[in-house]
Amino acid sequence: MKRLSVNIDHVATLRQARGENEPDPVTAALIAELAGAVGIVSHLREDRRHIQDGDVYLLRKVLKTKLDLEMAATDEIVEIALDVVPDLVTLVPERREELTTEGGLDVVSQFKRMKTVTEKFHSKGILVSLFIAPEKEQIAAAKNAGADFVELHTGEYANAKGSAVEHQLDRLKRAARDARALGLGINAGHGLNYRNLKPVAKIEEIEEFSIGQSIIAHAVFVGLERAVKEMIDILREAGN
Secondary structure (H helix, E strand, O other): OOEEEEEOHHHHHHHHHHOOOOOOHHHHHHHHHHOOOOEEEEEOOOOOOOOOHHHHHHHHHHOOOEEEEEEOOOHHHHHHHHHHOOOEEEEOOOOOOOOOOOOOOOOOOOHHHHHHHHHHHHHOOOEEEEEEOOOHHHHHHHHHOOOOEEEEEOHHHHHOOOOHHHHHHHHHHHHHHHHHHOOOEEEEEOOOOOOOHHHHHOOOOOOEEEEOHHHHHHHHHHOHHHHHHHHHHHHHHHOO
16 A cells, blocks of 8 residues: 655744744644554744754654654754664755755756765665756666655646646656666655545555645645545555
């Protein structure tokens, strides 16, 4: 069965909007776990716009499932991750002016840095995933840099209209096959929601999905536990 990891960043965004203590993203993570999520994703950004350092340390203490720490490969955040020791780090590009991560990591042009950082994480027993566009050269570079996983950026698929949807879906299918041929684990995420998830979930090689905004938005109306379970139901249906 396909697996779901829930990104809790937008819970923290709501908290930070008022500078208060609620809603608590760690509580949200525990609810998501109980609803069936196999992991929790949180992005510790350089500007700390949502998730804070204390959130990450507390998540590490209380989670029973997997902690996936999304992060840019900057010296400061790398040192925090090495101290926290999450189960997985997902290295992503980051620009301070962006609302959310806008594209995949260019592993080809940043190969030396990615390889060095990956080796640091492996020395602490931390698995490494690289968030990349579904492109063969980026997949090969990720493998050569020592990554354990790639997370395929599904944003172009999610934003596509008309005939472009099938084109982007085909790109993801080819990329998933290429990654599997190299022995990489394969995750996917960005822009996926209750309407567009199933076609991607039917791609055999993709093992796990990282979804946040859509689940948190739906939870406003139906509650977080139900929102997580409904997304898991879509993954279950896609696997049948």
